[in-house]
Amino acid sequence: MLGTCLDNVRRTVPLVHNITNYVTVNDVANILLACGGSPIMSDEPEDVEDITTICGGLNINIGTLNQRSIQGMFRAGKKAAELGHVLLLDPVGAGASALRTNTAVELMKALPFTVIRGNISEIKTLALGSGTTKGVDADVADAVTESNLDAAVAFVKDFAQKSRAIVAVTGAIDLVSDGERCYVIRNGRAEMGKVTGTGCQLSGMMTAFLVANPDDRLTAAAAAVCAMGLAGEIGWSHMTESDGNSTYRNRIIDAIYHMDGAVLEKGAKYEVR
Amino acid sequence: MLGTCLDNVRRTVPLVHNITNYVTVNDVANILLACGGSPIMSDEPEDVEDITTICGGLNINIGTLNQRSIQGMFRAGKKAAELGHVLLLDPVGAGASALRTNTAVELMKALPFTVIRGNISEIKTLALGSGTTKGVDADVADAVTESNLDAAVAFVKDFAQKSRAIVAVTGAIDLVSDGERCYVIRNGRAEMGKVTGTGCQLSGMMTAFLVANPDDRLTAAAAAVCAMGLAGEIGWSHMTESDGNSTYRNRIIDAIYHMDGAVLEKGAKYEVR
């Protein structure tokens, strides 16, 4: 079933509008092409409504937000919501600055997000709904581990219910919940944290998975998370002794490029709670 | 003769000012270095006139345009025109939004472009001169194929005459015309479409080719198109089984890095109509 979600992306070539940061945007574009989707980037307020109209989903990532692009996020988001498009929020750095936290909170108030994807610190910041600035490491002590897994699953389910969105918390163990069920995913490698933007890439790819699978969005979101982690495993298996994080970046995207539904189905490591 | 165009780039190291999108800008810089040119990026209106003054050509790409960078495009373009520099327009997404279409149309009215390079949908939008927003796929049914080649050649020649620019339409078959003659080019591979920014890269490299070959700009533009396609073929020949689109990106630029005039001359596949 997870495999079918990937096959549906390749079959339907969903067009994804990305308002994303300039640090990792090239890799977001290439992973969207690798998985079978098609990327468009636009953040100018006067441009975003037209662009989002021709797409199937909108990926909003606040990683290098500015006053102009924030306006673009709201205008694109409202248009995408009117059109019933998939809407994803990646609250990069929420908790690290007041502007980031407040922007993410205001976006959540204004827009009916289909899915919110971030690390545990960012998601906890949003769950608190607080505009107080904190360090980026404030909540890192709360990383999801086997020992606090029950509490983490309960937290993610609760936030999914309150936010009326699918919530995906990614880290060593990934959690994806719609408020009722929660996928607990154990794909991936720690070395992925040494490649900038694997989270941003996942958000772009997840948007494509959701657009291509309108009838089962929870499974689609979980499939994207498994695909990213599995690509990290497959890409690592092709590393030579002198390869490092820059080559690993390429190999992860390459692994998505070659992945099909059968490979994903076989390699996905998850349970549903 | 195509080979000489590349040799001239390596011999003269043309400095190219790029106002280009933030998605593919790093690859544009690296392919300019690979072909023997030298890149500078600047889009701030207060900065662009000085920067363009010290360059030989200006590459304007509207892929992630915004109100500030649009001003930069006009100011840089007017200065470059005053100085008789090579001026290239890459109308990314013309037809996909009113802002993109209108900006491209207004740039064409204001500036004496040496060359306009885009896909068939973008060029058709400009040929219509319309400011109406259309989907990005609106004209894709009109892709240049062997069966509609005569009509496509006539269209490109006609638009080149009307726009008083060299027109380069790239796709499975590439067409490059100055209104009199039309190069029909069959280099390249379909897999290049899975790498973000090969068109943007070509626009940057083509600007360098035009600067380095002032006496025969049509041949220079055709040489750049052949070089890009040939790099796609050579790069593909170095792909291993697990390599995908992210590694292919590197291999294409690497192939330009190693290409010399003799290789280009031998590998170019074209006819002139």
Place this chain on the structure above:
Amino acid sequence: MLGTCLDNVRRTVPLVHNITNYVTVNDVANILLACGGSPIMSDEPEDVEDITTICGGLNINIGTLNQRSIQGMFRAGKKAAELGHVLLLDPVGAGASALRTNTAVELMKALPFTVIRGNISEIKTLALGSGTTKGVDADVADAVTESNLDAAVAFVKDFAQKSRAIVAVTGAIDLVSDGERCYVIRNGRAEMGKVTGTGCQLSGMMTAFLVANPDDRLTAAAAAVCAMGLAGEIGWSHMTESDGNSTYRNRIIDAIYHMDGAVLEKGAKYEVR
């Protein structure tokens, strides 16, 4: 001792705030991760104070400056100065436009930079303190060579004293001075000049080295320069026949990823004058 500087980065994982250009920003992020640091990018004036507060150092690079990001540089810089953070200036293109030269000069007046890193043309522009626009190649005739080394060392020492900063001039021979001593470094390869952004990457990495080595910043700056050059040598040794500048980019960052203090200590080629 140089090796210890790298080990200290890996041990303390310094968080570096980068206000840098959108051309090379992805590589800056990946090399910071490769050396053991942690990158954050933010240039919005309303965001930068919070972000810089949680970091240990601020890397200001004016490569694609605009009116908004210039405000961000001053606001972030003042906050970083208040907090006693490491402050690095990379004056990309100083001398090539009035805006770049003036911005770099004004930043130097307003902020107590810990280190200024650039090529010889940029540093000479700043040493003159002039706001006059010049071509990018104006001072290239003055590249640091064995034959003018004594004069170059004296110039760098003098500018370091006047600017009260460590000054790092990188090129075929690199010079790093605090005004008293000057490291003369002969690591690196000429082919690094065909990869966009190796200077930007060095600036990001150098900021991390300075944050992690507060007690000997001159040695830390020299260690970063040696590490970058040595990575260029090691990365080159892994190049295959068909690899070019795009793959070289990956191999340089990969070499940093695998470098440890012992490798750096053994491979560093320098003398102190």
